[in-house]
Amino acid sequence: IPEAPATPERLFLSIDYGTSNATSAGLYGAWSRPLPCGLRAVRLDGYYYDGRATGRQKTDAEYADDLEAKFGALKSQLLVILDPSAASFRAELRRRGWRVRDAVNDVIDGIRTQARMLRAGEYKLVNVPGNRQAISDYGAYLWDSKAQARGEDRPLKQNDHTKDDERYFLHTVFGFGAGTASDAARAAVR
Numbered sequence: 001i002p003e004a005p006a007t008p009e010r011l012f013l014s015i016d017y018g019t020s021n022a023t024s025a026g027l028y029g030a031w032s033r034p035l036p037c038g039l040r041a042v043r044l045d046g047y048y049y050d051g052r053a054t055g056r057q058k059t060d061a062e063y064a065d066d067l068e069a070k071f072g073a074l075k076s077q078l079l080v081i082l083d084p085s086a087a088s089f090r091a092e093l094r095r096r097g098w099r100v101r102d103a104v105n106d107v108i109d110g111i112r113t114q115a116r117m118l119r120a121g122e123y124k125l126v127n128v129p130g131n132r133q134a135i136s137d138y139g140a141y142l143w144d145s146k147a148q149a150r151g152e153d154r155p156l157k158q159n160d161h162t163k164d165d166e167r168y169f170l171h172t173v174f175g176f177g178a179g180t181a182s183d184a185a186r187a188a189v190r
Contacts, residue, residue, distance in 0.1 A: 001124045004029055004042050011077045013067070014103065016161045017086035022050035023043070023063055024161040026134065027071060027078075028169050040122040041170065048069075048162065060092040068096065070130075075083035075112040081172050083163035103168030112161075117170055134162035 008029025025047040026104065034040050046071070047070050051057035057115050071078065075098060082090055084102040108123040117123035125131050 001042070001126055005039060006030045006031070006035055006046060008044075010040070010079075011074060012081055012169055012173065013071055013078045013098075014081040014150040014165045014172075015067075015075075015083060015086070015089075016164035016168065017063070017083045017089045018161060019057065020049070020051070022048060022052070022161040024048050024133070025067060025071075026162070026165045026169060027074070027130075034122060039124060039125060040169075041117065041124040041174065042123070043134060043166065045070075045126070045128055045133055046134050046162065047128065047130065048133040050161075053060060053133060055080045060089045064096055067093075081167065081168050082190065083088055090128070091145075101172075104172040105179045106171060106175070108156035109175060113171040114167050117174060122174075123170060134166065137162045 002042060009032055010030045012028040012030065013025055014028060015023070019025050026043045027045040029044050030041045031039070031069070035139060049058060049063070049066065070074075073137055080093060080098050080100040081103045082093070082100050084105050090100050091103075114123070127135070
């Protein structure tokens with residue numbers, strides 16, 4: 001979409017952190033109730049850095065500097081939803097005063113939450129330069145055919161970093177279950 005149709009009630013920064021893989025961060029807006037158009041969440045902007053493509057991996061401090069430069073003015077309004085495996089980066093962000101919660105990392109259920117919200121028109125991306133990678137990755141996200149032959153549903157671990165940060169946000173904030181650990185994590189971000 002060209003822009004968010006209303007000012008979001010809440011802001012989130014969701015991050016898929018990579019040391020040897022790309023790091024992707026999305027700035028998200030959310031509403032507690034759907035807007036008249038049905039929208040509940042929007043990716044407002046993004047950050048993407050691929051150390052493999054550039055030939056230079058960044059440190060935790062450099063990534064934190066980048067996020068401060070791009071999103072720092074919103075820091076007091078943001079809750080960061082972070083890749084749960086990013087312990088050192090979590091510590092760096094907290095040291096700098098960011099509020100950080102671990103993402104719910106249920107891959108298949110998270111993909112279902114994202115697909116449900118996309119299909120229902122509840123989630124959209126704003127067409128801005130910071131979201132270009134996230135938009136283009138929709139055409140590059142693939143399922144693992146070898147895993148499918150074994151009866152498993154699993155995406156390939158390529159072209160998935162923006163999709164992972166989207167999934168972390170959407171499933172952590174909007175996913176649902178019946179008394180699961182996911183529910184406890186979602187309660188922590190509300």
